[in-house]
Amino acid sequence: MGGPNSDESSGKSSDSRPTATLLLGGDAAFGSDASPDLSPERTNVLVVSVARSVQAVVEDWREYVGALPAAFGLITYAEFDRSASASASTGRPPRQPLPGSNITLTSMADPSDLRRLGTAVTLYLDDWADTDRETLVYVDALAPFVDASGPESTFQFLHLLVQSADQLDADVVVRFDPSTADDRTVNTFRPLFDEVVDATTTAAFDADELRAVLGNNRRRFVLRVLLDTSSIELERLATRLARWENDTDEPTDAEYDRAYTALASIHVPRLAEVGLVAFDRPTERVRLADGNWSTERLERYLTTPSDDD
Known part of the structure; x- marks a missing residue:
């Protein structure tokens, strides 16, 4: 140019x-x-x-x-x-x-x-x-x-x-x-x-785009947690992710930091962008977003193989 x-x-x-x-x-x-x-x-x-x-x-x-x-x-x-x-x-x-x-x-x-x-x-x-x-x-x-x-x-x-x-x-x-x-x-x-x-309105994502968003195991983990929990603090979510990823009840500080950074900077914002979750910044709580995403529809996508598998 x-x-x-x-x-x-x-x-x-x-x-x-x-x-x-x-x-x-x-x-x-x-x-x-x-x-x-x-x-x-x-x-x-x-x-x-x-x-x-x-x-x-x-x-x-x-x-x-x-x-x-x-x-x-x-x-x-x-x-x-x-x-x-x-x-x-x-x-x-x-x-x-x-x-x-x-x-x-x-x-x-x-x-x-x-x-x-x-x-x-x-x-x-x-x-x-x-x-x-x-x-x-x-x-x-x-x-x-x-x-x-x-x-x-x-x-x-x-x-x-x-x-x-x-x-x-x-x-x-x-x-x-x-x-x-x-x-x-x-x-x-x-x-x-x-x-x-x-940009406050949720875009209409087709099935292929939704599968692409949910092709990541960390995002799938977030949604599975939220299907069982109405809302969760980001720190607790990061702790649970670190335990799951590293197959341990006591993740190290480095393992926790990696999980927290990935959730805060990439995966929670991406899920919020497509209208699947809502993130309250003052309280740092994540929850399933209100909208057209039914539990049955989410569970159907979550049962398909991910791109990370």
Whole structure:
């Protein structure tokens, strides 16, 4: 993908243009709404995340999309090293290539410093401007920036982000949980975007898609537990998963941590995305979602062999 006037080199038609999309609701994970029709080998992807680690983002990408993109940038506040030098909070935001991968990490300290975040995003977009690839910028949760900086400053940041991305021929997807703000704040952001998608509604999944979701043994385990229990805390669910996976009554801390991370960052969000479970973040409780998924239908799918078998 080239610069704003380089349609020929990018393979785009002259009348195509980048799109800015606001996703209302849904989980931070990559679903079809956050990463539509991507060809990873021909795409640059920049993820901006306050809460998620590099590992969580990469595992999430592999789960939903598959192969990593040609260039993968991550701006995160979850892995800021407070023992780092002063350059981590002043000057140009430092970028760290991760050994043995095409991933570049920018660690940030203060989500209220939107000017610095804008600089970090621009550095990636400028580097990718002359590549023969598509570019996607994905902000996985806008609410932390609104909380830290207020709606007005966040509006200004989004305006500049969408404008810069448009000039550099990049698509933008921003996810915002409308339950974290009043209607006035949500409506303030709407005009900045080409599309506003309500991701709070459950998509209609056909039988093949449902089988694909339930082709993972960990997700099957979650649903089997919930069929017997009205709801369960995520920590208890992780403990039960660690016991089951390792065939022991006393899993080690490492075994528990692996189970908890997988559930919290991948499997519970994926099940919630398709409307099979509901996750209450304040209490960290998981339950079967209300809807059209009958116990009989779930049990029928759970009795078929999984992809992991």
